[in-house]
Amino acid sequence: MRIVVSGGGTGGHIYPALALIREIQKETRDAEFLYIGTEKGLESKIVTRENIPFKSIHITGFKRKLSFENVKTIYRFLKGVRDSKKILKQFKADVVIGTGGYVCGPVVYAASKLGIPTIIHEQNSVPGLTNKFLSRFVNAIAVCFEEAAEFFPKDKVTMTGNPRASEVLGQDGIKGRLSVGLSLKIPTVLIFGGSRGARPINEAVIKSLAEFGARKYQVLYVTGDAHFEEVQKEVQLVGNPENVIIKPFIHNMPEVLAGIDLTVARAGATTLAELTSLGIPSILIPSPYVTNNHQEKNARALSDHGAAQILLEKELTGKKLVEHIDQILMDDKVLNEMKKSALELGIPDAAKRLYNVMEELVKQKQK
Structure with missing residues (x-):
């Protein structure tokens, strides 16, 4: 053929x-x-x-x-x-x-x-x-x-x-966690804005670093190659908590995703397909700069079924980001219900x- x-x-x-x-x-x-x-x-x-x-x-x-x-x-x-x-x-x-x-x-x-x-x-x-x-x-x-x-x-x-x-199924989540320096013992949230990163998400994360440092979960924060040096300068000023790992890019994303409990991300179609396939709850920050605002509509297809929460970019602040993460990651009932809903949407x-x-x-x- x-x-x-x-x-x-x-x-x-x-x-x-x-x-x-x-x-x-x-x-x-x-x-x-x-x-x-x-x-x-x-x-x-x-x-x-x-x-x-x-x-x-x-x-x-x-x-x-x-x-x-x-x-x-x-x-x-x-x-x-x-x-x-x-x-x-x-x-x-x-x-x-x-x-x-x-x-x-x-x-x-x-x-x-x-x-x-x-x-x-x-x-x-x-x-x-x-x-x-x-x-x-x-x-x-x-x-x-x-x-x-x-x-x-x-x-x-x-x-x-x-x-x-x-392609994300059957990956070794333990190996994925270890590959980026994450602990195997505590809940984990992955925050990323796509392969190139997203400045508004980066700004919100930097403002949240001190609060993250006081939490009992860990954060894997991917800045995007284009923003990494700029973010590192900001982080040097405010400090980098031990439970926050910062990377410019992740080459083995399917493997890392398999070991994640919660994801904060844009609402691109491929990302959502990976998350629902693995049953990963998400906080989605749709890009408002795409044709027909399709990312927000993608995100609502998940949030309407209880698999995700939506945080619009115009409403995004460091405080709101932490509140959303705490609400899900620190409540096992909410986390498990969202996992179940995400899996039901996966193909x-x-x-x-x-x-x-x-x-x-x-x-x-x-x-």
Whole structure:
């Protein structure tokens, strides 16, 4: 089977694609892959590092305001479709899967016009422009949130969950804790703002350090590479309590997550998939800087079911952050109820489900 995967722009589109590829490799040994992305996107580095064949096309996203740049984008889209058709024909693709980002637009559209079975995977509760556009042309649509289904043709939608969720299962939480210097004996909260960090979260944590030092739980605080030096300067002024471990980045996040009791994080789709798969309660601080405010809507999909609490960035203070953590981590009943609710929302076999959708499409084409 010859499979083309396309997704880019952010890790939230790329890591689910890689998780799916690994699942397909387990299920189908003779599968061949080609990943189509952009040369300037994160995918060009991340995917090639995984030794997956990679080709690039040139495409940019639409501006939401009227702009001459959108005229250029239409031209790039049409050229991207022509380039994609050429690549797909040369590769002799059996199926094409888009996991999000504007690069999927011309790739998946080209595949549909060539009669190649197509799937899009929507990670968020509110779809982006690209997937809304492609939904008219693809054969199948995989979603991670029930809330997303209403934006698409019902007969095409399957609830699969996020393939990334499957990859955090079976990790050694004890090893994860020890790898970052955490104690095995006391409750632990992980605080992070994504791979690049988030300044408002960092500011709230710095203001909370003294209070954290007086608590009977421990804090693993990930600043993001871009903010680490700045945070360290602030920490030197206020002091670093023994029960607060500060890191710029964590490379073995699935392993570390497996040993965590509570997480404070943004509400990106991949993060939420990992947390629900493991049954980790969360305090979610949605980024207000994303399209359609989709992170807040992602977060509400968890909070409405008791798996998370929401703390909006505009309401975030050091005092409120500590209060929310204390309320959950220092009350076993609350913590256990949230764990149960999170697990009920998790879809641990997400990668397998998406693989099944793909396999069924290919079988239908071959009949």
